[in-house]
Amino acid sequence: MGIRFEHVSYHYVGNAKRPYEAIRDINLDIDAKDEFIALVGHTGSGKSTLAQHMNALVFPAEGTVRLFGATITAKRNKKIKYNDLRRKVGLVFQFPEYQLFEETVEKDVLFGPLNFHVPLEEAKERALRAIRLVGLDETYLKRNPFNLSGGEKKRVSIAGILALDPQILVLDEPTSGLDPLGKIQMMELFESIRRETGKTIIVITHDMDLVYRYATRVLVLEKGSLVFDGSPDRLFRRSKLEDWHLDYPQTIRVLKKVKETFGWNLDVYQPTCEEAFAELKKAVTK
Amino acid sequence: MKSIVIGQYLPGQSFLYKIDPRTKLVAMLFLLVSIFLLNTIVLQLISFGVVLTILMLGKLSLRRIMRGLRPIFVLMIFTFVFQIAINTAGVPLIPSGYETMHLSPFSLGAALVWTVLWRIGVKTLRVRFWLFLAWVLGLYAIFHFIDIGPLWGTFDFQVYSEGVRMSVFVILRLMIVLTLSTVLTLTTKPTDLTQAMESFMRPLRVIGLNSDEFALIISISLRYIPTILDEANKIMLAQASRGADFTEGKLKDKIRQVVSLLVPMFIIAFKRSEDLADAMESRNFVPGKPRTRIHELKFGAWDLIALLFVAATFATSLVIAL
Numbered sequence: 001m002g003i004r005f006e007h008v009s010y011h012y013v014g015n016a017k018r019p020y021e022a023i024r025d026i027n028l029d030i031d032a033k034d035e036f037i038a039l040v041g042h043t044g045s046g047k048s049t050l051a052q053h054m055n056a057l058v059f060p061a062e063g064t065v066r067l068f069g070a071t072i073t074a075k076r077n078k079k080i081k082y083n084d085l086r087r088k089v090g091l092v093f094q095f096p097e098y099q100l101f102e103e104t105v106e107k108d109v110l111f112g113p114l115n116f117h118v119p120l121e122e123a124k125e126r127a128l129r130a131i132r133l134v135g136l137d138e139t140y141l142k143r144n145p146f147n148l149s150g151g152e153k154k155r156v157s158i159a160g161i162l163a164l165d166p167q168i169l170v171l172d173e174p175t176s177g178l179d180p181l182g183k184i185q186m187m188e189l190f191e192s193i194r195r196e197t198g199k200t201i202i203v204i205t206h207d208m209d210l211v212y213r214y215a216t217r218v219l220v221l222e223k224g225s226l227v228f229d230g231s232p233d234r235l236f237r238r239s240k241l242e243d244w245h246l247d248y249p250q251t252i253r254v255l256k257k258v259k260e261t262f263g264w265n266l267d268v269y270q271p272t273c274e275e276a277f278a279e280l281k282k283a284v285t286k
Numbered sequence: 287m288k289s290i291v292i293g294q295y296l297p298g299q300s301f302l303y304k305i306d307p308r309t310k311l312v313a314m315l316f317l318l319v320s321i322f323l324l325n326t327i328v329l330q331l332i333s334f335g336v337v338l339t340i341l342m343l344g345k346l347s348l349r350r351i352m353r354g355l356r357p358i359f360v361l362m363i364f365t366f367v368f369q370i371a372i373n374t375a376g377v378p379l380i381p382s383g384y385e386t387m388h389l390s391p392f393s394l395g396a397a398l399v400w401t402v403l404w405r406i407g408v409k410t411l412r413v414r415f416w417l418f419l420a421w422v423l424g425l426y427a428i429f430h431f432i433d434i435g436p437l438w439g440t441f442d443f444q445v446y447s448e449g450v451r452m453s454v455f456v457i458l459r460l461m462i463v464l465t466l467s468t469v470l471t472l473t474t475k476p477t478d479l480t481q482a483m484e485s486f487m488r489p490l491r492v493i494g495l496n497s498d499e500f501a502l503i504i505s506i507s508l509r510y511i512p513t514i515l516d517e518a519n520k521i522m523l524a525q526a527s528r529g530a531d532f533t534e535g536k537l538k539d540k541i542r543q544v545v546s547l548l549v550p551m552f553i554i555a556f557k558r559s560e561d562l563a564d565a566m567e568s569r570n571f572v573p574g575k576p577r578t579r580i581h582e583l584k585f586g587a588w589d590l591i592a593l594l595f596v597a598a599t600f601a602t603s604l605v606i607a608l
Contacts, residue, residue, distance in 0.1 A: 057523050083531045091527040097557075098517075099524040101549035111546065115529030115539070146553065160528060 002032040002200070003054055003089070003168065007063035010049055022049040023224045025063070030054075032068070032088075032167045035200040036191065038211040038232070041221035042245035047204045048094070050221065051170050054202070055089035056082045068167075087116050090166030094173045094204075096150075096157035105131065105148075105156050106141035112164045123163070130159040133193065135185060151182050162193075169193070170202045175210065183207065187214050212236060212249040212271045220244050233269060251276040295475050301588050302344035302473040307482035309589040313596045314470050320603035321462055327451065329606065330458040336599070337465050346472060354468045355461070360415060362457050367422060369453035376448030385443040387429040390436060396428045480504045481583060496574060506562070514555060521550045 005028040011019040023046040030037065041047050052058045053065050056072050065072040067085045093099060102108040106127055113123035131140055134155040140148075145156055158174065171190070175183040187210050190201045205211060211218060211232055218235050220228035222244045228235055235241075236248055248256075255268035255276055264283045270276040305313075321333055341348060404421040408414055426443070470479075484501035491497065522532060530543040 052523065055527055057526055083529055086527050086529060093520070093524040093527070095520075097554055098521045098550055099528065099546075101546050101553075111525075111530075112528035115531075115543075164528070 001068050003030040004028070004066040005053070005063070006066070008053060008060040008065055009062040010046075010053070010058065011061055021224050022046045023053075023221070026050065026226050028219070028226060028229070030168070030200060030202070032200055034194065034198045035202075036194055036214055036216045037200070037202045037219060038215035038217070039202060039204045039219045039221070040206065040208075040211060040246060042223075045221040045245075046224040047221055048172055051091060051172055051202070051204060054168070054170050055086045055091045056080075057086070057091065083116070087164055088166055089168045089170060090161040090164050092158050092161045092169070092171045092174060094176065096153040099157055099160065100145040100153060103144055104141065105143050105145050105159075108145050108156060109141075109160045109163050112160050116164065126163045126165065127159070130162040131156075133162055134159045134189060151178050154178065155186075166199070168200045168202065170204075172204045173206075174203060175205055175207060183210065190214070208236075208247055208249040209251070212251070220246065232271070236269065255279065296350070296472050298345065298473065300343070300345040300473075302340075302346070302469065304586065304588045305592050306583050306585055306589050307474050307478040308485055308583060309585070309592055310470055310474060311479070311482050311486070313592055314466060316596050316600045317466060318463060320600050321459065321466075323603045323607040325455075325607075327455055327458065329603075330455060330462065333603075334458060334462050337462055341465070341469065344469070344473070346469065350472070351465055351468050354472075355464055358460070358464055360418070362460055363415065363418065365456055365460075366453045369456065370445055370449045373449030373452055374444075374446050376446045376451070379445045379447055379450070380443070385430065386440050387443050388433040388440055389429070389438045390432070390434070391438075392435040393429055393432040396432055397425055400424050400428060476508045477505055478583075480508070481579075485583065498577070499573060510558070513558075514551070517554055518547065518551055521547055521554075 005026045008026040008028075009021065009024045011021045039047050039050065049058065053060060053072075054067070056065070056067060056070075059072055059074050059076070061074055068088050070080045070085060071077075072080070072085075100108055102111065106124070109127040109130055110120075110123050113126055114120070118126070127141065128138060131138065136152065136155055136159070140152070140156070145153060148156065154174065154177070158171070161169065169190070174190075175186055178186060187203075190203065191214055193199060194201050203210075203215075215232050218228065218230065218232045219226060220235065227244060236252055241248060249271075251270045251273060252268050255266050255270065258264065258280065259266045259268060266279055266283050270279050302310075321330075324330060324333060338348075341351065400421065404417055404424075407417045411417065430443070480501045483504070484497045487495065487497035487500060525543065525546045526532065530546055532540075532543055532547075
């Protein structure tokens with residue numbers, strides 16, 4: 001049980017004569033347990049549209065999406081409770097400005113749980129837990145969300161979804177606009193949520209270092225088509241990443257250059273800085 | 287919400303595009319007045335022919351215009367039906383006793399069932415217009431042909447000459463007016479239109495109204511309508527993923543959900559206007575100071591022809607009307 005895409009296509013209808021195809025013929029299976037998926041691709045490759053299909057915010061124009069047993073097609077089905085699906089798959093949008101609206105952080109985080117009729121006491125408990133999870137403390141609960149910094153707003157908006165306790169967490173560019181340390185903290189947070197609760201995390205990102213370090217699976221979108229689905233290790237061992245507008249992670253680039261310059265025998269595929277450093281040390285002391 | 291298009295300007299090459307927007311506005315005004323001066327069906331038909339000729343000469347596709355008229359089409363059909371049903375001036379067109387309608391439990395029941403079927407059809411199918419037509423014709427047939435059971439009374443279905451005349455007349459006039467205004471918006475950019483309005487309002491400076499600023503306000507708001515709609519859509523999706531389903535729920539929940547939509551919209555709009563003000567100021571925009579333009583409005587040969595044509599039309603209809 002999870003998310004399954006079967007030949008899903010979607011196009012935006014605009015002023016132009018031909019509708020703009022955002023995604024086409026996507027086939028995909030996502031488990032509800034213990035996956036850390038990175039969704040990467042060029043700007044405009046359909047990443048966000050694909051993410052919005054994952055909790056039935058938009059309906060596929062063609063094909064079907066199966067969400068926890070419910071079948072989503074182009075037509076709205078009165079028997080399906082779409083709202084319940086959105087509780088199972090939490091989607092955090094890229095810009096927190098699009099969802100913050102209450103006068104205190106606590107009320108804003110409570111908005112989601114209360115919409116799903118969680119009792120107030122329990123909702124408050126969840127809010128407290130969520131705000132701590134995202135690395136803020138309880139003094140933030142009484143603050144005005146509009147006076148927070150960009151990074152703090154982002155954390156609050158993620159807490160608003162975490163308080164729903166979804167089985168799958170989808171995040172649209174959660175690391176954009178954060179400083180390098182904030183990025184690492186954010187990814188560590190998702191990783192710890194996955195470790196502790198076994199939820200599946202899906203992250204849209206442009207940062208290949210983070211992909212290599214954290215993801216267990218990478219999906220690459222190119223002009224609306226799913227061109228790669230596999231482990232990051234397999235992805236970065238490919239030679240022609242430029243065709244998909246992707247880059248290699250820093251560790252691979254540095255180690256490759258070192259290998260080229262000094263002729264050392266190195267395994268360049270190291271996901272973290274520490275491992276890359278260890279590999280270098282091994283080569284030097286040899 | 288996604289399909290709303292503000293300003294339906296369609297790039298093109300014909301003479302309608304070469305006419306100065308000021309000329310077009312004045313021409314439109316006088317053509318509309320002339321049409322309201324003409325008050326017989328024949329004259330309206332002639333002016334409709336003239337409008338169609340303009341369309342053909344301007345190489346605008348009739349289908350495109352019709353597509354713009356579609357939302358008004360339903361209104362026109364309603365006007366038509368009600369004019370015929372309610373207007374009782376003039377001579378009756380049907381001999382009395384010829385079209386007798388029967389009121390009985392059966393015919394009333396059948397009418398009720400038919401109405402319910404029509405409503406269901408409207409909900410499920412997407413051809414509202416044809417369904418409405420079918421409903422009206424069906425009602426007529428039911429009252430006319432079902433004459434079994436205890437009769438509570440009969441009445442005559444009657445159509446009066448004035449009703450027919452008025453309905454045809456009103457629809458013709460609506461079509462002409464709408465086609466003309468569609469021609470204007472199809473062939474003129476919104477910015478050109480505001481520039482034309484600005485130049486007409488320039489004399490108002492005497493009473494302290496700054497037409498420059500007014501035009502700027504209009505063009506900025508026109509520019510940002512699609513942007514804000516797009517943003518509203520995104521906010522709606524973001525709140526929907528937190529369980530604010532805008533289609534279901536009780537009234538109390540709904541109010542809260544609307545607030546969750548409005549507050550971010552206002553905040554984003556204010557932020558946007560501040561950014562825009564900064565961007566304009568950093569490019570040295572000073573309110574109230576005269577500015578130059580990339581495209582100056584110029585009168586050409588086409589404007590002269592258009593104005594002559596409009597003057598001739600206006601004079602003709604004045605003569606006919608008086």
